[in-house]
Amino acid sequence: MQTIATLKATPRPVRGTRAARKLRQQGLVPAIIYGHNQPNQAVAISRHDIDHIVRVQHSRMITLDLDGQQETVLIREVQWDVFGREIIHVDFQRKSAEEKVRVVVPIELRNSPKQAGGAVLDQPLHTVHVECPLGVIPEAIRVDITNLSVGHPIQVKDLPVPTGVRILEPPEAVVVQLKVPGAAAEAAAAPPGETPTAPEVIKKERKTEETEGDK
């Protein structure tokens, strides 16, 4: 289960691109709080603190301290800059600890397969959508892949899920599997024979038959 982080927020009276840019220059991140049929509240938070919460603590549930008022919120969305280095905006949604929420939880693989037999590890699903009360959101779903073998993938229904958590993905969806590399490489390779040096140009079909018929 995730830890509940505490974060201090200050109201942000001025909105807009320029104001947000100035805030970021001061080491702050613009954010918004919404939900529970209350008016939206534009706030500013410390970039260092939110970065620590997202990258290190992996918390989604936060107790926001806004001018002495405590609010329990869920990190609904994090916006990153184009290089994915810095957080540029955060959405907080007001939620109570018992309320059910839908969030994305990462899947972490543990150990390595005993009988790989030259096969390659393939993980089509890195995250799963789950529905659970806010207070019991798992930090990650950890899967032991020691007994993974070729032809026997681990599916969503095989995932160890904590009580109170429901996975929304289809139960037959493959999470992790072992693939024989030769099969994919052969399929990707060009068929024997002449290799094309230039792509085919799509040309318009001439309507000769129609025009002849009209005449």
Added chain:
Amino acid sequence: MPLMPKRVKYRKSQRGVAQGKTTRKKYHGPIRGFAQRGNFVAYGDYGLQALEGGWLSAECIEAGRITMTRFVSGEGRYYIRVFPHKPITAIPAETRMGKGKGEPEYWAAVVRPGQILFEIGGLPEAAARDCLARVAYKMPFKCRFVARRPSI
């Protein structure tokens, strides 16, 4: 065999934006803006991100692919996140100017800063770093090693 489209509507395309002396010479013109899509690791565990913009030729992509294939053989999986859609034309040497546009010479992908070029999965971080450093050496841009974003 380098990548290229199977079917195209037109054999030649317009050049696109080209300005700035140094970059024009080196990268055949800077590309305006940043990568708004394909700028995070989506399929593998780690990726190689371009920090500059320009044209990435199909030969360069192929060179990176071969490097990755040799490195990850039998262990991990790799993904190529760019495709050369753009035909680049050239006029032969010692030809007088005019007489129309040149013939297609090669195919290139338009890369903007932030674009993920290659991804790798199923390898530990140290091995992935080693592999992608070798690939980055073959790329015409400055690149950096990136991991998956924290999923929130």
